[in-house]
Amino acid sequence: MTTLSDPLWTPNWAAIGHANLTAAIRDVGLDSYEAFHEWSVQDRDGFWGVVLERLHIDFTKWPERMLEQGATVEDVRWLPGAELNIAASCFHTEPTAPAIVARFGGAIHEVSYGALRQLVLRVANGLLAGGCEPGDRVAIAMPMTVEAVAAYLGIVWVGGVVVSIADSFAPDEIATRLRITDTDTVITQDRTLRAGQELPMYKKVVAAGAAHAIVVETGGGVALRDGDTTWEDFLGDDRDVTPQPRDPDDAMNILFSSGTTGDPKAIPWTHLTPIKSAMDGHFHQDIHPGDIVAWPTNLGWMMGPWLIYATFINRATMALFDDAPTEPEFGEFVQEAGVTILGLVPSLVAAWKTGRIMELYDWSAIRLFSSTGEASNPTDMEYLMGLAGNKPIIEYIGGTEIGGGFLAGTVLQPAIPSLFTTPTLGLDVILLDDDGRRSDVGEVFIVPPSIGLSTRLLNRDHHEVYFEGVPVVSGVQLRRHGDHMERLEGGYYHALGRVDDAMNLGGIKVSSTEIERVVLPVAGVAESAAVAVAPPGGGPSHLVIFAVPEPGSELQQPQWRAAMQEEIREHLNPLFKIHGVVAVESLPRTASGKVKRRDLRDEYSG
Numbered sequence: 001m002t003t004l005s006d007p008l009w010t011p012n013w014a015a016i017g018h019a020n021l022t023a024a025i026r027d028v029g030l031d032s033y034e035a036f037h038e039w040s041v042q043d044r045d046g047f048w049g050v051v052l053e054r055l056h057i058d059f060t061k062w063p064e065r066m067l068e069q070g071a072t073v074e075d076v077r078w079l080p081g082a083e084l085n086i087a088a089s090c091f092h093t094e095p096t097a098p099a100i101v102a103r104f105g106g107a108i109h110e111v112s113y114g115a116l117r118q119l120v121l122r123v124a125n126g127l128l129a130g131g132c133e134p135g136d137r138v139a140i141a142m143p144m145t146v147e148a149v150a151a152y153l154g155i156v157w158v159g160g161v162v163v164s165i166a167d168s169f170a171p172d173e174i175a176t177r178l179r180i181t182d183t184d185t186v187i188t189q190d191r192t193l194r195a196g197q198e199l200p201m202y203k204k205v206v207a208a209g210a211a212h213a214i215v216v217e218t219g220g221g222v223a224l225r226d227g228d229t230t231w232e233d234f235l236g237d238d239r240d241v242t243p244q245p246r247d248p249d250d251a252m253n254i255l256f257s258s259g260t261t262g263d264p265k266a267i268p269w270t271h272l273t274p275i276k277s278a279m280d281g282h283f284h285q286d287i288h289p290g291d292i293v294a295w296p297t298n299l300g301w302m303m304g305p306w307l308i309y310a311t312f313i314n315r316a317t318m319a320l321f322d323d324a325p326t327e328p329e330f331g332e333f334v335q336e337a338g339v340t341i342l343g344l345v346p347s348l349v350a351a352w353k354t355g356r357i358m359e360l361y362d363w364s365a366i367r368l369f370s371s372t373g374e375a376s377n378p379t380d381m382e383y384l385m386g387l388a389g390n391k392p393i394i395e396y397i398g399g400t401e402i403g404g405g406f407l408a409g410t411v412l413q414p415a416i417p418s419l420f421t422t423p424t425l426g427l428d429v430i431l432l433d434d435d436g437r438r439s440d441v442g443e444v445f446i447v448p449p450s451i452g453l454s455t456r457l458l459n460r461d462h463h464e465v466y467f468e469g470v471p472v473v474s475g476v477q478l479r480r481h482g483d484h485m486e487r488l489e490g491g492y493y494h495a496l497g498r499v500d501d502a503m504n505l506g507g508i509k510v511s512s513t514e515i516e517r518v519v520l521p522v523a524g525v526a527e528s529a530a531v532a533v534a535p536p537g538g539g540p541s542h543l544v545i546f547a548v549p550e551p552g553s554e555l556q557q558p559q560w561r562a563a564m565q566e567e568i569r570e571h572l573n574p575l576f577k578i579h580g581v582v583a584v585e586s587l588p589r590t591a592s593g594k595v596k597r598r599d600l601r602d603e604y605s606g
Helices: 015-018 020-027 034-041 042-057 086-090 113-129 148-158 171-181 202-207 275-285 303-312 328-337 346-355 378-387 460-468 512-519 557-571 597-605
Strands: 059-061 067-069 077-080 098-104 109-110 135-139 161-164 187-189 191-195 195-201 212-216 251-257 264-271 292-294 317-321 341-343 368-371 394-396 397-399 406-409 428-432 441-447 480-486 493-498 502-505 508-509 527-535 542-549 578-583
Touching: 020 034, 020 042, 020 275, 034 042, 042 067, 042 275, 042 368, 067 195, 086 148, 086 275, 086 303, 086 542, 098 148, 109 113, 109 328, 113 148, 135 171, 148 161, 148 187, 148 251, 148 303, 148 317, 161 171, 171 202, 171 251, 171 264, 171 346, 187 202, 187 341, 195 202, 202 212, 264 275, 275 303, 275 406, 292 303, 292 328, 303 317, 328 394, 341 346, 368 378, 378 394, 394 406, 397 578, 406 441, 428 480, 460 480, 493 502, 502 527, 508 512, 512 527, 512 542, 512 557, 527 597, 542 557, 542 597, 557 578
Parallel strands: 098 317, 135 161, 135 187, 161 251, 187 212, 292 317, 292 341, 341 368, 368 394, 542 578
Antiparallel strands: 067 077, 098 109, 191 195, 251 264, 397 406, 428 441, 441 480, 480 493, 502 508, 527 542
């Protein structure tokens, strides 16, 4: 049982008075956050109507109603009759206001909303000149840069669908995502520079079999294949193009999230999903016009698109850094850019704490931090708060299939490191034990419906993944998510890990089977099981692989670990680091033959 410690930050009157939440609660005639959250799930029509108004969502055809509820919780339609293009809602501020502050070439550059819109139009006109039509898919596989952001919004602007691919993936994984989405064109760049190393980007895209590449040149001197195009040659002029109106349920982005078997799940984000992202940013991360939001991430993970919409729809400024956030230069960038909201994965904080590198910089402009992607360590989070003079951390947990979070914090509630204070607005959660009874410790289930929740998958049965076998509670069909949680006194929540065979490594969700698949060729290993183990005291998970030797083979843990790490680097993702390899005679299995990975986790932790 987790002990509830004292809050390390309590909201003062200045924070309360400044909060977006305070104004919204007052405007609807309520007197507390708790009442506001209850209203948001009891009156979904009213709540989401307020959200659309506060976020200034731009419609070419206003919806006939907020919600059309069918016979089942899966049969829902938000904003029926509406037409919109969500990219248009990213440009409701003064053209001279800063949209992006970015470090590249060793210097900090500012891009105004007007200049960004011009670049988006040039992308849109380049796509139209190439024959792009509404619904066409274009992949982006590159770091989070000004060009990547403009490419993303330009694809959406013309009614296209972005296929998000993380730049860290090996060619095999890039090829898998192109195959699943049947995508031919990839926008990428020649290389990526990270911590003094030059990493190939275009070369990986070519190795993945992309039919056509549009390449941003950064000075890497890469010769392009016949038929490939440089970014500058691709861009059109900046003549105005009306954003292509779309149905709210039309896809505008396909992201990937690891399932427990086979290929990663391909999850379409519709033109509705960013409303959830922007709402979370508005109320939970408390993003205001004029805020400068930094969140080291990538378009291949949901926090990349989340950052675009949560920043621009809330009329704030995005801060982009062109190198590894573990380097001292990142701390200097945060200081010089005047970052006010800093998001991160907890393993970053552990690295900062070890090297003490961020203590050299003045982070007093930061109003709040936000943490997501993996479990955090309370000691590390307390250290992080101190780097900015004891500023709060908004702990945030959710998923690609949610468009944001299901648990978070707010600036109206006391902050206890590594704990969540509330279900996010517009939805609720229920914890059930192994017998399906309400409990303070158990699997978390989402109480639908909510804008942002996925309604289909490209390569899976959506009902089977999220609803099949899930209980009905108080007449409501719950929705599966897969996290194990504990509810504490005062309504706080503590994350206990996953209940399935997925894991979060460095903020990246991956399944055990994906790791086991790529380490299979290691000589002398008959079979393996990959598990994520929480370190003593909590914090980001460690990857541990249990390996069964082939008959007659000797136990060779050091050699196996090196060989497995190389296979993961070459065929999956070099960011996944093996913490340990354990040789076992056999893997524990259920009567049906399924590996009992929870038993292995418990054995290792014990």
